[in-house]
Amino acid sequence: MKIKTKFFSRGVHIDDKKSLSSGSPIRELSAPPAVEIALSQHIGKAAVPVVAVGDVVDRGQLIAEADGAVSANVHASISGKVVAIEKRPLPRGGSCDCVVIEGDGSDRVRTLPPLGELTRESVIGRIREAGIVGMGGAGFPTAVKLSPRTPVDTLIVNGAECEPYLTCDYRLMIEKTDELVRGIRLLALALGVERIIVAIEKNKPDAIAKFDAVQGMAVAELRKRYPMGSEKHLIYACTGRKVAPGKLPADVGVVVQNVATAFAVYEAVELGMPLTSRVVTVSGEAIQVPANLRARIGTSFRTLLDECGGESDDASVYIDGGPMMGATLLSTDYSTRKTDSGILVLTPRQASISAPTACIHCGRCAEVCPMHLLPMDIDFYTLAEDYAAARDRGGALNCIECGSCAYVCPANRALVQSIQMCKKKLREVKS
Amino acid sequence: MKPLVSDSPHIRGKRTTRGIMLDVLIALLPATVVGCIYFGGAAVASIAISIAAAVVSEVVFRLIKREKIKDILAKFDLTSVVTGLLLALTLPPQAPWYVPLLSSVFAVVVVKMLFGGTGKNIVNPAITGRVFAFIAFQSVMVSGWIAPSIGAISPVAATGASGAVSTGATELTSMLGGNELSVSLLDLFLGTGVAGSIGETCKLALLIGGVYLVVRRVIKWEYPVIYIVVTGLVASAIGKDIGLFLPSILSGGLFLGAIFMATDYVTSPHTRAANWIYMALLGVVTAALRAATKIEVVSFAILLMNFFVPLFNAYLRPRVFGAPSFAAKLKSKLAAAREKRSAAGKEDAQ
Numbered sequence: 001m002k003i004k005t006k007f008f009s010r011g012v013h014i015d016d017k018k019s020l021s022s023g024s025p026i027r028e029l030s031a032p033p034a035v036e037i038a039l040s041q042h043i044g045k046a047a048v049p050v051v052a053v054g055d056v057v058d059r060g061q062l063i064a065e066a067d068g069a070v071s072a073n074v075h076a077s078i079s080g081k082v083v084a085i086e087k088r089p090l091p092r093g094g095s096c097d098c099v100v101i102e103g104d105g106s107d108r109v110r111t112l113p114p115l116g117e118l119t120r121e122s123v124i125g126r127i128r129e130a131g132i133v134g135m136g137g138a139g140f141p142t143a144v145k146l147s148p149r150t151p152v153d154t155l156i157v158n159g160a161e162c163e164p165y166l167t168c169d170y171r172l173m174i175e176k177t178d179e180l181v182r183g184i185r186l187l188a189l190a191l192g193v194e195r196i197i198v199a200i201e202k203n204k205p206d207a208i209a210k211f212d213a214v215q216g217m218a219v220a221e222l223r224k225r226y227p228m229g230s231e232k233h234l235i236y237a238c239t240g241r242k243v244a245p246g247k248l249p250a251d252v253g254v255v256v257q258n259v260a261t262a263f264a265v266y267e268a269v270e271l272g273m274p275l276t277s278r279v280v281t282v283s284g285e286a287i288q289v290p291a292n293l294r295a296r297i298g299t300s301f302r303t304l305l306d307e308c309g310g311e312s313d314d315a316s317v318y319i320d321g322g323p324m325m326g327a328t329l330l331s332t333d334y335s336t337r338k339t340d341s342g343i344l345v346l347t348p349r350q351a352s353i354s355a356p357t358a359c360i361h362c363g364r365c366a367e368v369c370p371m372h373l374l375p376m377d378i379d380f381y382t383l384a385e386d387y388a389a390a391r392d393r394g395g396a397l398n399c400i401e402c403g404s405c406a407y408v409c410p411a412n413r414a415l416v417q418s419i420q421m422c423k424k425k426l427r428e429v430k431s
Numbered sequence: 432m433k434p435l436v437s438d439s440p441h442i443r444g445k446r447t448t449r450g451i452m453l454d455v456l457i458a459l460l461p462a463t464v465v466g467c468i469y470f471g472g473a474a475v476a477s478i479a480i481s482i483a484a485a486v487v488s489e490v491v492f493r494l495i496k497r498e499k500i501k502d503i504l505a506k507f508d509l510t511s512v513v514t515g516l517l518l519a520l521t522l523p524p525q526a527p528w529y530v531p532l533l534s535s536v537f538a539v540v541v542v543k544m545l546f547g548g549t550g551k552n553i554v555n556p557a558i559t560g561r562v563f564a565f566i567a568f569q570s571v572m573v574s575g576w577i578a579p580s581i582g583a584i585s586p587v588a589a590t591g592a593s594g595a596v597s598t599g600a601t602e603l604t605s606m607l608g609g610n611e612l613s614v615s616l617l618d619l620f621l622g623t624g625v626a627g628s629i630g631e632t633c634k635l636a637l638l639i640g641g642v643y644l645v646v647r648r649v650i651k652w653e654y655p656v657i658y659i660v661v662t663g664l665v666a667s668a669i670g671k672d673i674g675l676f677l678p679s680i681l682s683g684g685l686f687l688g689a690i691f692m693a694t695d696y697v698t699s700p701h702t703r704a705a706n707w708i709y710m711a712l713l714g715v716v717t718a719a720l721r722a723a724t725k726i727e728v729v730s731f732a733i734l735l736m737n738f739f740v741p742l743f744n745a746y747l748r749p750r751v752f753g754a755p756s757f758a759a760k761l762k763s764k765l766a767a768a769r770e771k772r773s774a775a776g777k778e779d780a781q
């Protein structure tokens with residue numbers, strides 16, 4: 001069943017470049033010889049290791065425990081021996097403790113015991129146990145999101161996948177429809193809601209058709225527009241409800257979950273498999289054979305790139321995530337985390353690497369801002385170090401950092417970075 | 432190849448400042464060509480001098496600031512070419528060579544570069560250059576108008592019939608002075624037989640440029656339309672005659688100002704809604720000043736309104752997505768007050 005959708009007027013239309021990898025079925029990679037598993041791959045406190053160097057672990061075995069409510073368990077993704085627990089750099093900057101496991105080649109699996117009766121509490125408990133976090137990119141612990149403070153009546157499953165190039169969610173939707181439907185029903189059970197909306201952008205008609213045939217779920221066929229997958233805009237498009245600044249989706253009775261998260265829930269509840277692998281899109285014009293790989297968490301980026309035939313000679317910009325909100329990588333010596341939906345390698349022709357020029361006040365950034373902010377004002381006041389004015393006049397704190405403003409900026413200004421800087425400074429003042 | 436660092440978003444739209452300025456130049460082409468045909472060699476010389484002076488003064492200014500030639504070339508964004516051309520199009524064809532030269536240098540150096548260059552100027556350089564010329568060289572700016580080489584197609588009075596003769600005033604100033612138009616509305620639209628500044632007389636050419644800018648999404652169609660229509664309406668209201676609508680919008684520099692100058696990004700408000708109000712106010716100011724001064728004031732009106740743009744930007748800001756509207760906020764405040772009152776009433780009763 002399809003439902004009527006609303007349309008937000010801002011945002012940008014971008015060539016989605018999905019055809020590079022959308023035809024490539026998910027390829028299951030065998031266990032890599034070694035993995036490097038970060039203990040902080042979610043929002044909240046880093047997990048505390050429960051194994052020591054020299055321990056032998058199985059795939060699916062708990063190696064680090066959640067520290068407090070907003071944190072997540074971490075599991076071994078291959079079987080083998082723990083060879084190091086040490087600080088390693090993270091792809092988006094900074095560093096954290098990582099458990100390095102050398103594989104023994106056997107790939108022994110230790111699953112969680114079957115769950116018996118499915119109740120709200122048991123499903124949420126299993127999701128917490130399995131270390132599931134929001135796999136769309138934010139990495140917020142899913143169990144926390146499933147226990148909102150205010151009553152909720154709707155579950156929206158985010159299959160918009162509005163970032164260009166990325167196709168991992170799309171492939172999951174058309175290849176693993178049945179598993180996803182079960183995962184989505186489990187999420188609805190955990191939330192205690194009847195109303196389920198699967199939101200998919202129009203550029204994925206086969207995925208829409210698959211979910212249209214499912215009983216008990218509505219499909220929201222979204223107009224193709226970046227950033228359609230932004231939580232607040234997705235909720236507006238599907239339900240017409242607006243989340244006020246500083247409020248949470250649950251405040252308007254909605255919880256949004258990503259399709260990859262729903263798949264992880266299915267595996268954890270029905271197969272007893274903790275979150276130890278995910279689908280990663282490896283794409284970009286400089287990738288020889290773009291693909292969607294199901295890789296173990298902790299697999300090195302280099303391994304993933306080599307699985308796709310490596311990069312061409314003109315590879316110049318390496319990106320962790322999508323091209324709009326991802327971060328550039330200076331090396332490929334990082335490892336996959338639960339939140340990594342893509343690794344892209346672009347050639348100089350696609351990537352924007354020219355220097356910024358002066359703002360000409362054309363107003364394009366304000367025109368496309370999905371949050372109705374004034375990016376040019378935030379940029380101006382931030383560079384003048386007047387962060388309070390950037391907050392009050394430009395609305396800096398409401399920015400979702402989607403990058404629409406910088407995408408359309410004719411002066412190529414680093415608007416997103418200005419806003420991030422402003423937010424950081426305002427946080428410093430506050431604390 | 433070594434991996435490069437780039438800021439997110441890592442892909443960008445194709446638009447650049449230089450590209451936008453090139454679009455503006457293309458849009459000005461019809462008016463420029465028609466101006467050169469109508470007013471001949473004097474117009475060509477004026478345009479050439481003005482553009483050359485603008486470009487040279489920008490480059491010299493940057494050299495004095497010890498910028499490297501490589502950087503100057505790399506950063507050359509065509510804005511000074513636009514300024515030079517626009518300024519020349521607002522000058523009378525009879526103006527001697529030093530008028531475009533000095534006004535152009537003034538526009539680029541004083542109005543733009545001294546304030547920090549592209550994007551930093553407070554008022555529109557071309558407009559201010561014209562106002563400078565108007566004040567500094569008053570005699571050549573207000574009298575000695577020459578009629579174009581192509582005479583009126585359908586002259587109303589016999590006086591406007593011939594070609595390159597010297598006329599005392601433009602159609603607009605004579606109309607504001609209370610005289611009957613000497614040419615038909617069609618002539619006003621085409622600029623045939625109409626005296627005026629180099630680029631302002633042929634509305635058709637300006638309109639073609641305007642349509643190009645709208646199609647290329649450089650400007651929004653509503654902006655010049657609001658400005659022009661409001662000017663016409665207010666002028667009709669002041670004259671208490673709706674018949675004044677077409678003559679007042681088709682004469683003078685209104686089309687040139689509304690399409691190419693009021694819409695200048697740097698000196699107009701940031702948001703769409705603010706621009707609607709800005710353009711409407713421009714129309715009111717233009718019509719009112721025209722009626723009060725009996726001279727062409729489009730450039731003065733735009734210059735004046737430029738100073739108010741920071742106010743527009745400070746007070747007309749969009750409401751954040753999801754934030755309650757003004758009405759909703761008022762409603763909830765009233766409801767809270769009512770609750771408080773009834774609670775107080777209950778307490779009293781107890």
